[in-house]
Amino acid sequence: MSKTRILVMNGSTRENGNTDAILKSFMKGVTESGINVREAVLRDLTINNCIGCCKCKREKKCNFQDDMSELRDMVMKSDILVFASPIYWCEVTGLMKTFIDRLYFFHHEENKHLVSGKKALIITTLGEKEAEYESRVLIEFYRRFTRSLGIEILDFLSYGGLMEKDAITSRPEFLKAAEDAGKKLGGATSA
């Protein structure tokens, strides 16, 4: 087993929906290439909304003691962060946005080194068929916040035309592509 650690943040609100299915295939591919992968299913965790108290900036501590404490440790111990979310109104889901807001902890100059230099992969599921056009706002959002934390985005993977919860069942090629992407990522990091 390679030492590279991959942490997948699943921001879907629907259990057994399209994102879950894509991630299952993706993680299968990663695991097959001998890489450690863990999944944080955000809907199963308690992550409070950032309240902008900026205690993290003043005291290097977050105001909340919730599941984000462990998740922050997992983020720090990982080499590659996978942000996976359906598109909700041109953006990520509220679950994913709340998680990303809480990464503000790492924006503190003295905390930045804890994530700076890590890599990220972005996975997006969406209803519209024109995935590239529909993902534009989202891509810009991901670029800006990762840049300010010193995280490098490796790739954006979009799976469009998936409006209904079970839409993925008629797109086996997407599942294959996600598995191959997992294998490729695993292969690239173990080389």
Ligand SMILES: Cc1cc2nc3c(=O)[nH]c(=O)nc-3n(C[C@H](O)[C@H](O)[C@H](O)COP(=O)(O)O)c2cc1C
């Ligand atoms: C509140 C809401 C907003 C959405 N906004 C968009 C959107 O702006 N563009 C789009 O292409 N699909 C949009 N969708 C469709 C979802 O991205 C799509 O159904 C996705 O496959 C859901 O993933 P899931 O099965 O993991 O829940 C939206 C769905 C919901 C429920």
